[in-house]
Amino acid sequence: MTSLEGETGDAPKRLHSAIIADQLEAEIIAGTLAGGSKLDELALTERFGVSRTPVREALHVLASRSLAERVPYRGVIVANITRERIDNLFETMSEIEATCGRLAAQRMTMSERAALEELHLSMAEMAENGRYDEYERANTDFHTAIFAGTHNEELIEVANGLRLKLAPFRKSQLRIAARMKKSNEEHTAIVTAILDSNAREAEKSLRRHLLSAAKAALSRMG
Template sequence: MAVSKASEPTSQPLAPKRLHSAVIADRLEAEIIAGEIPAGSKLDEIALTERFGVSRTPVREALLVLVSRSLAERVPYRGVVVANITRERIDNLFEAMGEIEATCGRLAAERMTMSERSALEELHLSMAEMVEQERYDDYEKANTAFHTAIFTGTHNDELIELANSLRLKLAPFRKSQLKRAERMKKSNEEHTAIVTAILDRNANQAGKTLRRHLLSAARATLAGMS
């Protein structure tokens, strides 16, 4: 079915100054993950321009973002359609990400410069404060920076590109599971083990802790879908 103005989720219109493609993509992303826009629904450009009160350009850009994150797909003669997000698909994404992050962790433990290790530790300490203050949005952004720092620490451009590409596909699901205080606290505890291994230049342990970290995130995400 098409997501039309009449059938769209009942939400308040965005403030004009926030009407840009990234915000539109985030709104649609949240609605798709929550099941408010079901799989198979057509994301109609005209209906969305009317809903958000914008031109087609930011809507088209937002749809490109959704397709890049595998939340939607282009179907011949239909346009952009919401993808079927199954538990199996999410499990496969987390499994692949776990292996990639484990590799990044091993290499980062061996190759990170002293300044990179120091910056990672400082970021981790600041995230502990966010946990105590339950600053979910700040923690989610810092979490992205934390994992990106580990990717960068590999000093392997091809691996960094691969890791970032897959992380974009998983980002919506990792974001949703970090909105709970218990999971955020657990995530930070797991980060402690990761940082310790990297600072100790223990490559094998860094790989193991990152793989376990992704397994934990997968469990939290899948539990939220049940």
């Protein structure tokens, strides 16, 4: 049993639920938890040594990422992760991010462009030195900054929601040094286009970036 108990208060509960969600997410992506299998609350509380509250919160996170679904009379079930589903998610995200890139190139303020460039330069150092965890977190900030640069709240909400669904697949591929460096190289083209206010090139660069990410994710499925 993996025990996470020993702390009290809301913050530790949120921490527990995040740890549980991350562990179950990794097992679903790896295929250890097969599609269609039940995620039993009681069994998970015993496994992680916690109360039902953080387990329920973790299952809610998995459902929000479309890694699990609530089925009447059966409870929470692991979703089927198919190549077609991942392909469709990346295709949709590609179009959303391409649109965000085009609008960000036109609408980002000077300070927003400067912050994006600074973030990119720091990520280049992370990629060069193999700092995977830092790069992964910064990568989320990078794409979030582009979404914010559209200054379109509806589009930002859609982009962030879809990004959460894709996050588990993108996260796993950034653990590979070659993919992390390639990702950073692709970011260079994106940042250059945005700094130059080249909307068409920003759109194309982000679409290529998502295509590259999709290929990497699908190759890991065999």
